[in-house]
Amino acid sequence: MNNLLQMPLTEAVKxxxxxxxxxxxxxxxxxxxxxxxxxxxxxxxxxxxSALAAAAEADKKIALGGDPxxxxxxxxxxxxxxxxxxIRTTCASKFLQNYVPPFDxxxxxxxxxxxxxxxxxxxxxxxxxxxxxxxxxFGAVKNFRxxxxxxxxSSGGSANAVAACEVFAALGSDTGGSIRQPAAYCGxxxxxxxxxxxxxxxxxxxxxxxxxxxxxxxxxxxxxLMLDVLAFADPRDSTSVPRPQKTYSDFVPRVxxxxxxxxKEFFPDTLNADVRKRLNAAVxxxxxxxxxxxxxxxxxxxxxxxxxxxxxxxxxxxxxARFDGIKYGYSDRSGDGLTDIYFKSRTGxxxxxxxxxxxxxxxxxxxxxxxxxxxxxxxxxxxxxxxxEDALRDCDALICPTAPSSAFKAGKKTSDHxxxxxEDVYTVPVNIAGLPALSVPCGTDGGGMPIGMQLIGKAFxxxxxxxxxxxxxxxxxxxxxx
Amino acid sequence: MYEMTLGLEIHCELKTESKIFCGCRNEFGGEPNTxxxxxxxxxxxxxxxxxxxxxxxTVRTGLALNCEISRYSKWDRKNYFYPDLPKAWQxxxxxxxxxxxxxxxxxxxxxxxxxxxxRIHLEEDAGKLLHEGGVSxxxxxxxxVPLMEIxxxxxxxxxxxxxxxxxxxxxxxxxxxxxxVKMQEGSLRCDVNLSVAKPGQKLGTRTETKNLNSFSAxxxxxxxxxxxxxxxxxxxxxxxxxxxxxxDNKSVGYSMRGKEDAHDYRYFPEPDLMPVVLSGEKIEEIxxxxxxxxxxxxxxxxxxxxxxxxxxxILTADKDIADLFEGTAAxxxxxxxxxxxxxxxxxxxxxxxxxxxxxxxxxxxxxxEILTLIDSGVISLAASKDVLDAVWNGAESPLAxxxxxxxxxxxxxxxxxxxxxxxxxxxxSAAEQYKAGNQKVAAFLVGQVMKATKGKSNPKLVGELIxxxxxxx
Numbered sequence: 032m033n034n035l036l037q038m039p040l041t042e043a044v045k046x047x048x049x050x051x052x053x054x055x056x057x058x059x060x061x062x063x064x065x066x067x068x069x070x071x072x073x074x075x076x077x078x079x080x081s082a083l084a085a086a087a088e089a090d091k092k093i094a095l096g097g098d099p100x101x102x103x104x105x106x107x108x109x110x111x112x113x114x115x116x117x118i119r120t121t122c123a124s125k126f127l128q129n130y131v132p133p134f135d136x137x138x139x140x141x142x143x144x145x146x147x148x149x150x151x152x153x154x155x156x157x158x159x160x161x162x163x164x165x166x167x168x169f170g171a172v173k174n175f176r177x178x179x180x181x182x183x184x185s186s187g188g189s190a191n192a193v194a195a196c197e198v199f200a201a202l203g204s205d206t207g208g209s210i211r212q213p214a215a216y217c218g219x220x221x222x223x224x225x226x227x228x229x230x231x232x233x234x235x236x237x238x239x240x241x242x243x244x245x246x247x248x249x250x251x252x253x254x255x256l257m258l259d260v261l262a263f264a265d266p267r268d269s270t271s272v273p274r275p276q277k278t279y280s281d282f283v284p285r286v287x288x289x290x291x292x293x294x295k296e297f298f299p300d301t302l303n304a305d306v307r308k309r310l311n312a313a314v315x316x317x318x319x320x321x322x323x324x325x326x327x328x329x330x331x332x333x334x335x336x337x338x339x340x341x342x343x344x345x346x347x348x349x350x351x352a353r354f355d356g357i358k359y360g361y362s363d364r365s366g367d368g369l370t371d372i373y374f375k376s377r378t379g380x381x382x383x384x385x386x387x388x389x390x391x392x393x394x395x396x397x398x399x400x401x402x403x404x405x406x407x408x409x410x411x412x413x414x415x416x417x418x419x420e421d422a423l424r425d426c427d428a429l430i431c432p433t434a435p436s437s438a439f440k441a442g443k444k445t446s447d448h449x450x451x452x453x454e455d456v457y458t459v460p461v462n463i464a465g466l467p468a469l470s471v472p473c474g475t476d477g478g479g480m481p482i483g484m485q486l487i488g489k490a491f492x493x494x495x496x497x498x499x500x501x502x503x504x505x506x507x508x509x510x511x512x513x
Numbered sequence: 514m515y516e517m518t519l520g521l522e523i524h525c526e527l528k529t530e531s532k533i534f535c536g537c538r539n540e541f542g543g544e545p546n547t548x549x550x551x552x553x554x555x556x557x558x559x560x561x562x563x564x565x566x567x568x569x570x571t572v573r574t575g576l577a578l579n580c581e582i583s584r585y586s587k588w589d590r591k592n593y594f595y596p597d598l599p600k601a602w603q604x605x606x607x608x609x610x611x612x613x614x615x616x617x618x619x620x621x622x623x624x625x626x627x628x629x630x631x632r633i634h635l636e637e638d639a640g641k642l643l644h645e646g647g648v649s650x651x652x653x654x655x656x657x658v659p660l661m662e663i664x665x666x667x668x669x670x671x672x673x674x675x676x677x678x679x680x681x682x683x684x685x686x687x688x689x690x691x692x693x694v695k696m697q698e699g700s701l702r703c704d705v706n707l708s709v710a711k712p713g714q715k716l717g718t719r720t721e722t723k724n725l726n727s728f729s730a731x732x733x734x735x736x737x738x739x740x741x742x743x744x745x746x747x748x749x750x751x752x753x754x755x756x757x758x759x760x761d762n763k764s765v766g767y768s769m770r771g772k773e774d775a776h777d778y779r780y781f782p783e784p785d786l787m788p789v790v791l792s793g794e795k796i797e798e799i800x801x802x803x804x805x806x807x808x809x810x811x812x813x814x815x816x817x818x819x820x821x822x823x824x825x826x827i828l829t830a831d832k833d834i835a836d837l838f839e840g841t842a843a844x845x846x847x848x849x850x851x852x853x854x855x856x857x858x859x860x861x862x863x864x865x866x867x868x869x870x871x872x873x874x875x876x877x878x879x880x881x882e883i884l885t886l887i888d889s890g891v892i893s894l895a896a897s898k899d900v901l902d903a904v905w906n907g908a909e910s911p912l913a914x915x916x917x918x919x920x921x922x923x924x925x926x927x928x929x930x931x932x933x934x935x936x937x938x939x940x941x942s943a944a945e946q947y948k949a950g951n952q953k954v955a956a957f958l959v960g961q962v963m964k965a966t967k968g969k970s971n972p973k974l975v976g977e978l979i980x981x982x983x984x985x986x
Contacts, residue, residue, distance in 0.1 A: 114558045127557070134551055136558060235557040240784035268560050269787055345781060349592050352601030353555050357651075373594055396592075396779035405781060 032067070032196060033060040040105060040199040040253035041280070047103040050093060054086035054104025057199075058148045061106035064197045065151065071173050071195060073188040075111045077151040078118050082106060086148040100146030101260055107142065108201040110189050111152040112159055113244065114233035115139050118149075122235050123167035124157045126354050126361040126380035136233020137265045138202060138244050145260040150198060153188030157382045158351065159209055159237045161185050162454040163439070166384045171441060175217065177480060180438040183213030186247065190217040193247045200248040200257050204234055206241045207339050208433075208458025211470035214247055215433035215483020218472045220500070221247040222254045223458075225490045226465035227272050229258075230265030236350040238343035241462040251471060251500045255279040258493060275491045282494050284501035287321030291499075292426035296332035297457070303436045305476035310432055313473040313484050316506050317430075317499075327422045327429070331415045332460065336452060338415065339459040341395050341408035347385075348392025354380065412463050419464040423489045428499055431457050433470040433483030461487055469496045471503060515709035515746065517739045518716055519675050520667035523682065524660055525692045526638060526700040527570045532657035533637050534561030534604065539659070541698050545643065545652035553657035554640075555599025560785050567659035568611065568789055570691040571635045572799045574661060575612030577689045577806065578630050578682075582796050586611050586634075588783035593776050596651055597640040607780045610634035611789065617665075619681030621674060628678050629666040636660050655699075661691070667706070667716070672735040676728050679703065687832040688806050695870065696726050703731055708752070709742045717742070718752040722759050722766055734759040737766050810835055818848040827856055833873050834860070840877025845884045854884060858901060874905035882911040895968050896920040923970045929962075932970070933978045936961045947983050955979060 035043075035052055046052045062079050089104025109115060112122045114132035116139075121127045135143070142149060156166040164172035164187025172187040174180040175195040182191040186203030190213035193201050203210040205223040214221025222245045229244045236242060246257030262274040293314065298307060318324050356362035356376025363375035381389070395404035422429060434454055461468040466487055473484035484503075488496040532539050535552035552559045575582050589607035615630035640656035642649055663682070669675050683694045683701060694701045703726075708719035722738060725731045737759075742752055754772045759765075805813075807829045814825035829835045838855055842848045859880070863871040875883075883900055886892045892900060892915055903914035915921055923929055936958060937944045943954045955976060962975045 120557075122557075130557070132551075132556065132558070134556075232560050233558040236785075238784075267562060268785075269562050270560075270785065346784060349590050349602055349779070349781070352592060352594065353557065353599065355594060355596075355601060357596050358555070358599060369596065393779060396781055398777045398779075401779075401781075 032064055036060050036064055036196040036199075038199070039250045040107075040248055041250070041256055043105045043199050044101065044103045044256070047089065047105060048093060048099065054089040054093075054099070054148060055083060058082050058086040058104070058106045058150065061148075061150050061198055064195070065192075068175070068192075068195050068197055071175055071178075071182075071191055072154055072170050073172055073182075073192040073195070073197060074108070074151040075121055075123060075154050075169050075188070076119055078149065081118070082148040082150040085143065085146070089146045089148070092146075100144060101256065102142065102145040102147040104146050104148050106148045106150045106198050108151050108153050108189055108192050108198040109139060109142070109149055110155055110186050110201070110203050112155060112204055112235045112237075113139060113202055114235065115149070115152065118152065120152065120235065121168070122158045123155045123169055124381065124385070125168040126376075127235075128168060128361070130360050132233070134233065137230040137267055138261050139233065141260050141263065142202075147260075153186070153192055153201060155188055156185035156209075157385050158235070158347070159185040159204055159206055160347070160384050160388055162208070162212060162451050163441070164188060164191075164213065165441065166382055168382065173441065174438050174480075177438070177478070179441055180480065181216065181441050183216030183434070183438060185209040185213075186221075187213045187216075189247050190214050190219055190221065193217070193219045193249060196249075200246055200253050202244055202257075202261075203247050204237075204242060204244050205458075205462065206237045206243075206343060207462050208455045210245045210247060211458050211468060211483065211485060212434045212454060214470040215472070215481065215485075216438035218475075218481030219247055219249055220251050220254050220469065220471050221245065222258065222469045222493065222496075223461060223467060224258065224262065224493060225467040226462075227270045228274060228467070228491065228493070229261045230263070230268040230271045232265055232267040236346075238346035239350065240346060241339075241343055243462070251469070251497055251504050252280055252282075254469070255282055255497045276494050279494055279497060282497040282501060284505050285498045286317055286502035286506075288323065289317075289321075289428070289495075289499055290323045290325055290426035291317060292325050292327040292422055292429040294327050294329040294332065294422065294429060294431070296329050297431035302432070303476075306432045306436060306482055309474040309476070309482045310430070310484060313503065313507075314430060317503060320502065320506055322499075325426050327426070329418055329422060329460070331411070331418050334411055335415055335460040335463055336456055338408045338411045339455065339463060340391065340452060341404050342412060342463070344388045344392035345396050345405050346392070348389045348396065351381075351385065351389055356380070415460055416464040419460060419466060419487070420489075423466075423487070427488070427492075427495055429487040431485050431487070433457060433485040437476045437478070437480035437482055457485055461485075466490055467493045467496060469493075469500050471500045473503075473507070514711070515739075515743050516712050517670055517707060517709050517735070518667045519669035519735065520706040520719075521665045521669070521675065521679070522704040522706070523663040523665075523679070524702045524704075525663065525686060525694065527567055527659040527661055527691055528693050528700075529564055529566045529570065529659055531564055533564050533567045533635070533659035534657055537657065541693075541695075541700070543654055545650065545654065547654065549653040549656060553599070554653045555601075555656075561604060561783075563786060563789075564659065567635055568791075569799055570659070571611045571633060571661050572791065572796065573689050573803055574663070574686065574691055575615065575633050576796075576800050577685050577803060578612075578615040578617055578633070578663070580612035580615030580630060580633060582791065583609060583611055583613065584791050584793075585609065585788055587788040588786040589780045590783050591636075592779045595639070596649070597642050597656070599640065599653060599656060603636055603639065604783055604786070605636035606634035617678065617682055617685070619678045621677040626674065626677075628668045631664040631666050633661060633663050636662060667708075672732045672739075675705070675735060676732050679728060679731065684807055684830065684832070689803055696728070699726055702726050705731065705735060705738070707735060707738050707742070709739060709746065717746075718754050720752065720755050720757050722757045723769070725759055727761070730759055730761050733764055734766055737764065741766065807835075810839075814838075814848075818842060820848055820852055824849075824852045824856065828852060831871055834871060837873055837875070837877055837880065841880045841884070844878060844881035845888075847884070847888070850888070851880075851884060854880070858898065862901060862905065875901065879904050879911055886911060886915065890971055890973075891915065891922065892920050893922050893968060893970075893972065896922065920969070922968075923966060929966075929970055929974060930978055930982070932966055933962055933975060933982060936965060937979070937982060944983060947979075
């Protein structure tokens with residue numbers, strides 16, 4: 032591997048801007064590394080030509096003394112459920128394997144305007160439904176550190192590509208933990224921004240009230256630099272709002288005096304011993320550096336998973352109904368008439384997990400069951416939101432594991448679906464509450480696999496999370512090194 | 514004898530500039546799929562952005578129909594599969610519509626009647642399927658056009674009431690400027706819920722006949738369904754709750770789906786749109802912008818402009834006609850003459866075969882000019898029809914048309930006198946009768962002169978000349 036690829040994104044941008052290295056050179060190195068790591072299956076589509084063109088454009092601007100933008104032609108990757116004009120966007124589904132969007136997602140436009148070189152579209156769980164990036168029509172993602180293990184999901188390709196230094200940063204999407212859990216499994220940093228901080232226009236929706244696009248990077252500051260590009264009020268997304276901070280990447284690491292909340296429900300007796308040990312050590316290190324640790328409680332903790340699977344499946348059933356075999360994507364017209372087109376196209380075009388969620392979602396919305404499921408879950412959602420907000424009133428961040436364990440063995444959990452759902456226990460409440468959360472590496476387990484620590488903040492308080500996580504990174508020296 | 518009870522659901526396309534959730538043009542017609550974008554054709558990843566004008570128009574309607582306006586309303590997804598619905602859900606309003614309650618007054622046989630309004634909500638229209646030669650195609654031009662649904666209470670009891678109510682409602686919608694209300698273009702469509710019961714008994718089971726797009730179809734489908742339900746009951750049967758369609762060509766209704774096949778729309782709140790929150794000030798602002806309605810205009814026409822009630826009613830039946838009248842009368846200061854001309858010439862000319870609407874192809878300024886030309890004797894009333902034809906939907910001014918067509922009437926008494934003399938000579942017996950005191954032949958003689966001069970003579974002057982010449986002879 033070309034050593035240049037190991038720089039953090041922030042350093043790579045500086046190196047390009049100061050002409051120590053050209054953006055084209057970095058992009059070539061990135062494309063070379065992607066080819067080398069083909070076996071990991073991180074990419075569904077590699078777009079060498081357009082990436083090199085964007086890099087060359089940045090180099091040209093620099094040569095002419097102009098501004099190449101905050102990402103200066105540095106190679107990044109985009110999850111394959113985020114629309115890219117002229118580049119197929121599959122959601123890792125057979126249904127969309129040949130779908131080429133006629134427009135860019137707003138975040139992709141932002142990346143292009145920032146001068147980024149988008150080298151490819153990353154593999155994922157089909158329609159972002161899964162925790163291992165194994166539910167992909169294009170095959171499973173293999174963890175870069177240990178190929179027999181999963182990379183996490185659903186943004187497994189993005190997290191793994193960042194960990195393997197194929198790119199300097201990547202975009203993921205997070206509906207119930209899909210950025211943070213793969214970040215934890217791959218040993219990188221991943222941010223799920225506050226709901227409505229980043230535009231969702233062009234993100235192929237899974238559950239619209241929970242989905243957020245966010246960055247994955249090898250350092251906390253890399254994530255902050257990406258957020259500088261990603262956060263803006265988008266006139267195409269009515270739920271998006273102006274960001275409260277002018278810049279995120281200029282944060283100063285700070286831990287002294289910060290109040291950290293630990294809910295007792297986060298650490299049940301059954302918790303994996305390595306995870307407990309690493310988290311305890313991390314909290315102790317922060318306390319040692321001047322943080323104030325407070326015990327708190329989130330009583331609704333165990334209600335979050337059920338609430339999440341009711342709400343997210345309901346929205347997914349509706350969002351995925353447009354894939355009907357009529358307008359675009361997979362279409363099976365071997366049958367007789369309209370109903371057959373619907374039936375055969377959806378039967379043949381979707382994978383099992385997607386079908387399970389669609390069926391669950393339609394069930395909880397159907398007449399006679401709506402009150403017992405969807406309506407009840409909506410009410411519990413309000414309670415969960417309130418409880419997290421209350422807990423955060425007295426502290427700057429809640430800290431818990433990102434996932435109950437390190438990366439699990441490939442193929443192990445594909446047969447037990449509810450076991451896979453438990454992977455999301457720490458991450459889903461954050462989406463339900465609409466809050467920001469950052470996962471950072473906090474050491475490894477006995478088998479050398481990374482463990483992630485999740486910092487949950489107040490709404491729009493991303494900068495505070497960066498300060499705290501940045502300080503933690505300094506204390507530990509980071510362990511995201513390859 | 515059974516009494517019928519009717520409740521209507523009226524779908525009305527709003528005439529906003531752009532569609533409800535994207536910037537595409539809201540315009541009838543156009544080549545298929547030329548007024549659409551990724552948003553209104555439901556591409557993956559798109560999101561809606563609300564057109565506030567559509568909300569304003571719906572609130573304006575609610576205010577005109579005496580409704581309570583919701584300070585807080587929201588959007589819901591109505592989920593069902595159909596190829597004309599690109600997202601497979603229609604963005605609509607389920608439990609919190611923009612307007613609630615209200616009533617409409619309408620007139621039937623000289624009596625004022627009232628229909629209560631249950632609710633008015635806003636939603637998006639679907640695309641259109643085109644079936645041709647065994648192939649079905651989809652046109653998304655209409656997809657995302659703002660569609661307002663007005664739901665009445667079951668307050669109507671005859672087909673005549675239904676049509677009179679619709680006519681009254683249509684007039685209001687047109688007056689307040691929210692819709693073209695062109696039934697033949699589908700901008701106003703109606704579903705009819707109908708049940709029958711013996712007087713004094715509780716309402717029977719209802720059926721719903723969907724998508725009626727002319728007054729005639731509304732009327733005929735009601736009569737058909739009433740007869741059908743009475744027939745079933747008289748034969749000892751029971752009415753099944755069902756959704757029905759009306760075949761306008763064959764004039765028959767038929768069952769589309771029964772209650773057991775009714776869609777389960779799985780409504781839930783639309784997460785991609787914020788709720789609509791309206792302040793009291795905003796509602797007042799919308800109220801102030803409502804144009805004058807029919808009732809007010811009739812009062813002005815009769816009280817201030819001195820028109821007979823009969824005229825005022827005819828002129829205000831259609832907003833375009835009323836606007837033309839007001840614009841004309843503002844320049845041409847003889848309202849009665851303007852009214853007469855509009856009621857005769859304009860309404861004759863603007864009437865379209867098979868349509869309830871009157872098309873107007875002349876501006877108030879041009880019409881005032883024509884009336885002034887007639888009034889000052891430059892052209893005859895007969896010639897004005899040719900002028901109207903010439904300027905209709907065109908750019909030529911009436912005066913230019915008069916000159917181009919040589920319609921300026923002859924008011925030169927010397928020239929006219931010789932023409933009158935010729936007519937008198939050719940019609941000696943009529944002239945004799947006139948001299949003998951038979952005044953009736955005067956009109957005949959005037960007509961002969963007009964004929965001889967190809968309508969270009971001033972008939973008043975001709976009459977005077979005939980009198981002068983025959984008396985002095």
